[in-house]
Structures are given as C-alpha cells and as structure tokens.
Amino acid sequence: MGARTAQEYLQGLRDGREVWIGGESVKDVTSHPALRRGASSLGGWLGRQHEAELRDVLTFPSPESGEHVGMSFLRPETRDDLGKRSAAFLESARWSGGMLGRTPDYLNSSVMALASASEFFTAVNPEFGRNIQAYFRHLRENDVVLTHTLVNPSVNRRLTDQGIPSSQVALQIVRHTDRGIVVRGARLLATLGPLADELLVFPSTSLKDDPSSTRYAFAFAVPCATPGLRFLCRDSYDTGRPVFDAPLSARFEEMDAVVVFDDVEVPWERIFLLEDPSSCNSVHSATNSLIHMMHQVVCKNIAKAEFMVGLLCAMTSANQRDRAPQTQAQIAEAMCVVELMKACLTASEANARPDQWGTMTPDRMPLDAARNVFPQQYQRLVELVQLLGSSSLMATPAQADLTSAIAGDIETYFALENLESPQRIGLFRLAQDVAVSGFGARQALYERFFFGAPERVASMLFQAYDKEPLTRRIFDLLGRPDGFAEGQRDTVSGARDGR
Ligand SMILES: Cc1cc2nc3c(=O)[nH]c(=O)nc-3n(C[C@H](O)[C@H](O)[C@H](O)COP(=O)(O)OP(=O)(O)OC[C@H]3O[C@@H](n4cnc5c(N)ncnc54)[C@H](O)[C@@H]3O)c2cc1C
Numbered sequence: 001m002g003a004r005t006a007q008e009y010l011q012g013l014r015d016g017r018e019v020w021i022g023g024e025s026v027k028d029v030t031s032h033p034a035l036r037r038g039a040s041s042l043g044g045w046l047g048r049q050h051e052a053e054l055r056d057v058l059t060f061p062s063p064e065s066g067e068h069v070g071m072s073f074l075r076p077e078t079r080d081d082l083g084k085r086s087a088a089f090l091e092s093a094r095w096s097g098g099m100l101g102r103t104p105d106y107l108n109s110s111v112m113a114l115a116s117a118s119e120f121f122t123a124v125n126p127e128f129g130r131n132i133q134a135y136f137r138h139l140r141e142n143d144v145v146l147t148h149t150l151v152n153p154s155v156n157r158r159l160t161d162q163g164i165p166s167s168q169v170a171l172q173i174v175r176h177t178d179r180g181i182v183v184r185g186a187r188l189l190a191t192l193g194p195l196a197d198e199l200l201v202f203p204s205t206s207l208k209d210d211p212s213s214t215r216y217a218f219a220f221a222v223p224c225a226t227p228g229l230r231f232l233c234r235d236s237y238d239t240g241r242p243v244f245d246a247p248l249s250a251r252f253e254e255m256d257a258v259v260v261f262d263d264v265e266v267p268w269e270r271i272f273l274l275e276d277p278s279s280c281n282s283v284h285s286a287t288n289s290l291i292h293m294m295h296q297v298v299c300k301n302i303a304k305a306e307f308m309v310g311l312l313c314a315m316t317s318a319n320q321r322d323r324a325p326q327t328q329a330q331i332a333e334a335m336c337v338v339e340l341m342k343a344c345l346t347a348s349e350a351n352a353r354p355d356q357w358g359t360m361t362p363d364r365m366p367l368d369a370a371r372n373v374f375p376q377q378y379q380r381l382v383e384l385v386q387l388l389g390s391s392s393l394m395a396t397p398a399q400a401d402l403t404s405a406i407a408g409d410i411e412t413y414f415a416l417e418n419l420e421s422p423q424r425i426g427l428f429r430l431a432q433d434v435a436v437s438g439f440g441a442r443q444a445l446y447e448r449f450f451f452g453a454p455e456r457v458a459s460m461l462f463q464a465y466d467k468e469p470l471t472r473r474i475f476d477l478l479g480r481p482d483g484f485a486e487g488q489r490d491t492v493s494g495a496r497d498g499r
Pocket of ligand 1: 455
C-alpha cells in the first residue's frame with residue numbers, strides 16, 4: 001500500500017473502536033464534532049505525501065515493496081540519510097506551525113530505531129526480535145498511525161516513585177492464553193489515541209528490577225479497535241467555531257485520552273518484551289529509540305519557535321510596536337530560541353555516528369539539551385505573545401460580528417493604519433488561540449510534560465553526560481603548580497602576603 005491518502009486514513013478509523021467523550025460513546029470519530037476536524041487535519045498531513053513537489057521530501061521507495069513510504073521509516077545509514085529525515089520532519093512540522101505535536105513521524109522514528117536494534121530484543125527472546133522487525137514492516141508498508149502510552153496511573157506516589165506500580169490501577173498481565181497474554185488496568189496518556197490506528201504500549205523506564213515487577217513489565221502493540229480497549233477523552237478544544245474564530249483549535253485538536261484495558265488480549269506476534277523488568281527499563285536508551293524521537297522533536301521545536309517569531313513579527317508590525325528597541329529585544333529573545341534549536345539539530349547531525357547496529361545515530365547531547373530547554377522556552381514564547389498582544393488579544397469579535405448589525409462599529413474601531421479590521425481581528429484571534437485559549441494552554445502543558453516530568457528528563461541528561469573529563473579538569477587545576485611566568489611567583493605571593 002505505501003503512503004496513505006487522507007481518505008484511506010479516515011476510512012480506517014471507522015472500525016468500531018470504543019471512544020468516550022463527555023458521557024457519550026462515539027460511534028464514528030471521523031464525524032463526531034469533537035474529533036472530526038482533528039482527524040481531517042491528520043488526513044491532510046498524510047495526504048501531503050502524495051503532492052508532486054513534496055513526494056521526494058516526505059517519502060522514499062520502500063526497500064521491500066518499492067512503494068513510496070513515509071521518510072520517517074527510512075533507516076539512516078549515512079549523515080545524508082539523517083538530513084533527509086530531518087528535512088521531512090521540518091517540512092511536516094512547519095505545515096501546522098508545530099501545533100500538531102503528535103504527527104506519526106514521532107513514533108515511526110521510535111519503531112524504526114527499535115527494529116534496527118532488533119538484536120536487543122532477540123537477546124531476550126528470538127521471537128521478540130522477529131516480532132519487532134515484522135511490526136516495523138507492517139507500519140511502513142501500511143502507513144499505520146500510532147499512539148502510545150507509557151505511564152501507569154498512580155494511587156500511591158510514595159511507592160510508584162520507588163518503581164512499584166499501584167496494583168489497583170496499573171496495567172498488568174492477568175493471564176497467559178494459547179494466543180498471547182491478557183492485560184488489565186489503565187495507562188496515561190495517549191495523545192492522538194482516538195485518531196490513531198494502533199496503540200504502542202511500552203514501559204516507562206522506572207520499574208523495580210525484581211520479580212514483584214514482572215507482571216507490569218512488557219512492550220506490545222494492539223489495534224485501537226481491539227475488544228476491551230477504551231479511550232476516555234478529555235474535553236475537546238474544537239468547539240465547532242469557524243476556522244476564522246479559532247484558527248488553531250478548529251484545525252489541530254489532536255486529543256489526549258486515558259486508555260482502559262478491560263481484559264485485552266494481546267497476540268504473541270505483537271509482543272516485543274515480556275516479564276523482564278531489566279530489559280523494559282533499558283529499552284529506550286539501549287536501542288537509541290529515544291535519540292531518534294528527539295531528532296524528530298527538535299524539528300518540531302524549530303517549526304514551533306519559527307511560528308511564534310512569525311506571529312510576534314506580524315502582530316508588532318500590525319500595531320507598529322516593532323519600531324521600539326524594547327519590542328525588538330523581546331522578539332530577538334524568540335529568534336534566539338529558533339537559532340538555538342537549529343544549532344542543536346545541526347550539531348546532532350554533524351557529530352552523528354553509526355551505532356552498534358549500523359544505524360546512523362545523531363549525537364545525543366545537543367538533542368537532549370534541546371528537549372530540556374524548549375519546554376521552558378515555549379512558556380516564554382507564549383508570554384511574549386501575551387505581553388506584545390495585550391488587549392488586542394481580547395479585542396477579537398467573531399466572524400459572525402463582521403456581517404452583523406455591528407459591522408460598522410467593527411470597520412471603524414478595529415482597523416489599524418496598515419491593516420483592515422477583518423485582517424487585524426483574524427491575526428489577533430490566531431494569537432489568542434496560541435496564548436489565551438484552552439487549546440493554547442494545552443499546548444503549553446504538552447511542551448512541559450509530553451516527554452516526562454521535567455526533573456526526570458533533566459536527570460536523564462545528567463546521567464548520560466560525560467562528566468568525568470570536566471570534573472578531572474577541576475582537580476587538575478587544583479593540583480598543578482601555579483603556572484606563573486618565571487620571576488613572577490614571589491612578587492605575586494609577596495603582594496598577597498602583604499610584603
Ligand atoms: C498534553 C500531554 C500529552 C501527553 N501525551 C502522552 C502520550 O502521548 N503518551 C504518554 O505515554 N504520555 C503522555 N503524557 C504523559 C506524560 O508522559 C506524563 O505527564 C509525564 O510522564 C509526567 O507524569 P505525570 O503526569 O504522572 O506527572 P508527575 O510525575 O506526577 O509530575 C507532577 C509534578 O510533580 C513533579 N515531580 C515528579 N516527580 C517528583 C518527585 N519525585 N518529587 C517531587 N516532585 C516530583 C513533576 O515535575 C511535576 O511538576 C502527556 C502529558 C501531557 C500533559
């Protein structure tokens with residue numbers, strides 16, 4: 001099949017999956033008002049793979065079928081391959097201004113790396129090595145859209161912080177069958193869950209490494225329409241407003257859902273790790289899947305920061321604040337974020353090395369720095385939109401007002417010297433959707449947490465960082481002779497001693 005069209009993707013979502021929102025069971029996510037336009041946008045995202053001028057940027061011929069498949073499935077063997085991957089990530093992320101955070105290339109990158117490191121799984125069980133490779137081929141050839149859940153809900157934080165899941169709620173194995181395993185419990189938090197084709201259930205990396213954890217230790221994948229699987233959605237930020245009124249929330253509602261597993265059977269061929277806490281704890285870092293996910297994420301960060309700079313420039317050009325050095329300094333802060341993210345991407349590719357399986361792997365540290373810095377910087381970018389938008393973010397009548405009895409007021413009182421009223425209102429409604437709306441607040445929360453709690457993410461960088469040479473330099477300095485030039489030593493010590 002290869003890269004899918006929007007219609008093929010939307011048709012695939014009509015599969016009887018169980019999705020709940022606002023007390024209602026959703027019959028068809030592609031027609032439900034809370035989810036319909038988000039699904040349609042993701043369809044548009046996939047459909048771009050077929051546009052003539054983008055085909056060679058977004059796809060490549062599958063080594064197996066020859067069909068064009070998504071570039072995120074390309075296993076990089078050279079730096080040039082990495083460049084092709086990031087060019088596709090950037091092209092894709094710029095399309096939504098980075099506001100469609102969970103595009104399929106994120107998890108495709110993860111599974112590409114997992115399958116390339118299939119020996120990691122084979123070492124645990126040869127069947128698991130074959131399973132992950134077959135699963136990757138299935139994703140690539142059918143352009144499957146994935147969501148994932150990593151985190152167990154917690155009833156007792158004191159225990160979960162020690163790697164002991166809450167047995168009442170955490171997802172766990174309840175029995176083995178001839179066909180596979182049966183699991184019960186819940187997982188947080190599947191972004192895109194109701195709009196994905198399949199669900200990856202991977203371990204979060206903090207299980208206690210002893211037999212008490214084995215029933216919580218697994219990695220598998222199931223279709224979203226698997227019997228017993230339920231997606232419990234939050235409120236939708238797409239409230240049905242016209243695109244003019246809600247330029248982002250009307251388009252890019254990707255939805256987040258808690259996933260309940262009500263005795264879900266997982267077939268053996270979709271199991272990648274089982275009852276082995278140690279391999280579960282190390283899977284993301286040992287296979288380098290984390291690095292390839294960060295490589296996609298830094299491109300999303302670039303696109304999102306660029307979008308914010310463009311917005312700030314458009315706003316301040318409209319209200320003519322951009323002549324003030326103070327405003328320029330504020331926007332320069334945002335420009336620095338763009339350039340820092342780009343520098344991290346460039347450095348990660350320039351210093352890329354093949355890993356032990358021959359997969360060209362970006363340098364981790366610049367990407368890890370980017371994923372630690374961006375969550376804070378994004379909050380500042382939002383704050384800059386608020387600071388520079390001020391009351392214009394509230395002076396935002398709706399599209400319906402433009403043709404109503406008060407249309408004259410709007411024409412008179414909302415125009416700027418260089419912008420007609422409808423354009424000014426449209427621009428500031430966009431800014432409002434970024435910085436004030438529920439959609440905007442969720443974006444800020446997403447950036448803070450989607451990769452994990454900030455302390456944990458920072459601690460991972462700390463642990464991976466090569467600290468020893470830097471620490472040694474400190475002790476070398478303390479231990480070496482002072483190094484003053486010949487003849488200076490006495491003078492300096494004399495001055496210090498007051499002689
Ligand atoms: C919008 C959004 C989308 C998401 N999408 C996904 C997804 O698609 N798939 C997925 O698997 N997960 C997803 N997540 C969940 C994400 O993985 C978790 O939010 C993240 O791992 C943090 O876990 P938590 O929410 O349980 O918060 P906690 O770990 O409870 O953190 C809550 C607060 O406590 C702090 N904290 C954490 N540990 C300690 C400690 N030991 N001592 C003191 N303070 C501490 C944290 O910094 C934070 O401020 C998403 C989250 C959000 C908000």
